[in-house]
Amino acid sequence: MADTPRCEFEGKNLILKLQKTLEGRIEAIPPFIEGIMEVVESLGCAAGKEREVEIALLEALSNAVIHGCKNDPLKKVECCVACDESRGLLIVVRDPGEGFDPASIPSPIVGQNLFSAHGRGIFMINQLMDEVRYEKGGTEIHMKIG
Structure with a gap:
């Protein structure tokens, strides 16, 4: 990956902008999330929805490591976290995989x-x-x- 993902939040209301890299192995995810959540919680960036953010981040990182990195520790997942007083919390996760079409994923609540x-x-x-x-x-x- 030549470049890191961009968090679009910029300007005077920006409280936090954090760029982190995760190695492509599933065991690296829990401490990675813990570090991000400590910062997010200490700054009050999640608007009382810390658990929702933590679960969504876990799912996004797991998908990136499993599908994008194929659990290869030599591959990396890039993560950008931005917190803005007026716009909330933005998390961007990028993996080195081939990508996918989200519309092609079957609903998990059917049949x-x-x-x-x-x-x-x-x-x-x-x-x-x-x-x-x-x-x-x-x-x-x-x-x-x-």
């Missing part, structure tokens, strides 16, 4: 998908966050709350 052990992450992110969009051909997710 046999209800019994699948996987496939709920994107659904959960969409339920937990106020705004979600995908860029860079599905290799980058932008999640906003507040």
